[in-house]
Amino acid sequence: MTIVLVGFMGAGKTTIGRRLAQVLGRPFIDLDSYIVEKNGRTITEIFESEGEEKFRQLESHALKACLSQDIVLATGGGIVEVRDNIHMLKENQLNIWLDTDIDELYSRIMGDESRPNASGQTFLQIKKLYNSRVSRYNEIAFMQVDSSQSVDDCVREIMKILTSL
Ligand SMILES: Nc1ncnc2c1ncn2[C@@H]1O[C@H](COP(=O)(O)OP(=O)(O)O)[C@@H](O)[C@H]1O
Ligand SMILES: O=C(O)C1=C[C@@H](OP(=O)(O)O)[C@@H](O)[C@H](O)C1
């Protein structure tokens, strides 16, 4: 069973996913890192050279390759932009939606140039993107975790639910 982390940019998918995998003793894959490694280019380079559509194709291909493995998988915040990804994720039960308020998300991603859909964006532009996606995170989520908590508290909350299943 793949434990998948979904949520907007800055929610903590990569950070909490890595720590959760350590605690579970499972391999960890960050989908962005997987794409970078397979393509030999950064996310920004892919966006700049071939556009977001190409990135989304690579992302869907990577998701398909990584699902159904016994790993912890951190997705990118735009995974819900592609309907096929939502269909694939609906087949996976353990999708954990990391979420917190937009002010906190914005403060975590501002100044980080590694996210083409965030760099140079105003708070209102980021909030509009968040609002356009939030219902789709909810659509695929098995559980929602408030990642305003510390990384370890988020992991503890997730572990409590997983061990009760
Ligand atoms: N629970 C948390 N509390 C405070 N800061 C966090 C938390 N989780 C992640 N961060 C920080 O927020 C930023 C984005 O985290 P990241 O794991 O890259 O999020 P995502 O993969 O969802 O975009 C990083 O600087 C990270 O250190
Ligand atoms: O929300 C988005 O459109 C994106 C989020 C990023 O991942 P994180 O959510 O881990 O930052 C990365 O996949 C890419 O920059 C696109």
Ligand SMILES: [Mg+2]
């Ligand atoms: Mg990430």
